[in-house]
Amino acid sequence: MEDFFQKLMELGGPLLLGAGTTVAITIASLLVAIVLGLSLALIRLLGILPVNWLISTYVEIFRNTPVLAQIFIIYFSLPYLGINIGPFPAAVIGLGLNGGAVLCEVFRAGLNAIHHGQREAALAVGMTPWMSLRYIMLPQTWRITLPPLGNYAIALLKDTAVVSAIAAPEIMFWARNLVTSTFQTTFVYILAALIYFCLSFPLARLVEQFERRQRAWQ
């Protein structure tokens, strides 16, 4: 038993350190993805054809290639252009660009789900298109997209594991290192999975809570 706790302390420390990085990468790339996805979805509404083609191309490329390949390309190819970035920013850029493509579609669907009369009513009372977006369209889009957005955040938290491949010091990176040095394969990976669960489970409950509050005025 004492042995178990000693092992737990020894291996848990680095894994918890990794958990901090995992959370940081998740939050940073989620922010990038939301800002990028929403901006692109809104730009697409302007209906400028060449711009829309560019956005569609971006979305299709990032949705139809593995995120791991995207991150490798960013991490290993940017130096050839004279841009040297560390594993952390590379991970955030890669996951953020990938998420931007996913969320662009999510926001577009959300905006499309709102009846055009909602916007007309806003314009009719004298709101500018910007006010109508800010006070009428976006709050409703938020309500509609919250469930898919929450599910995306949960998936993202677990998908950050792929960035261990470029040595970003998150949970799986540390887990692999520990396995190499201690050979405690089962113990380390179960512990790592447990940490993911402890992060993900409360997040899922939080999303549910949000949804319930938003539904109050439905």
Place this chain on the structure above:
Amino acid sequence: MENALLRVENLHKRFGTLEVLKGVNMALDRGHKTAIIGPSGCGKSTMLRCINYMETPTAGHVYLDGELFGERQSGDGFVRMSETELATQRAHVGMVFQGFYLWPHLSARENVAIGPMKVRGMSKSEANDLADAMLEKVHMSHKVDEYPERLSGGQQQRVAIARALAQQPKLMLFDEPTSALDPELIGEVLNVIQELADEGRSMVLVTHEIRFAREVADRVIFLHDGVIVEEGSPEEVIDNPNHERLRGFLRQIVEH
């Protein structure tokens, strides 16, 4: 009618190859009420929506209070205003839609107050007071904190009317305000509109309720295939129709 509140000149509207309005003229004096009637697809809603530039007319002009609406004169021609400029003018025209279009994320009071707050820069407490007064006018004081989804169609439409009234508009536009309502809820909305008419508000009303149009309006326009076929006082148009098409239309309505 040189100083008419509203003047619509030679209005044309085309959607692709479909010509919906083929040169429509109308004028409305302050405090007057015009009802536009006609069969579905005759262009009456389009005409109303062109008045506040919800639809941009293909040709023709709209003047509100003597001022060109939705356009600016530029050299010999006219250019459409930007949406931001247009917003300033639209603030003077209240519009009530067939589908209500209350904003579901806002309570009844917030639905009414948000316009004055954001458009006219009223403080929240001022706007709330105004909203409460407008909701009282439409007999919805008991539901100020309710969200639209918890209101009946008739109640939603009354809140939508309060929202338009809070603009303190020069002109009210009603686009078939009772067409989406269950029959037993039509009365409460018509009552409110009648009360507003009695206050001397200027309004243009598109409706299928011929009997109501006859009571509330002082002028009736019968629109058919994008042109005004007949117009005049309700007595002339509804009681003594000249045109065969109008007679046919009124017969159909009465049979229903």
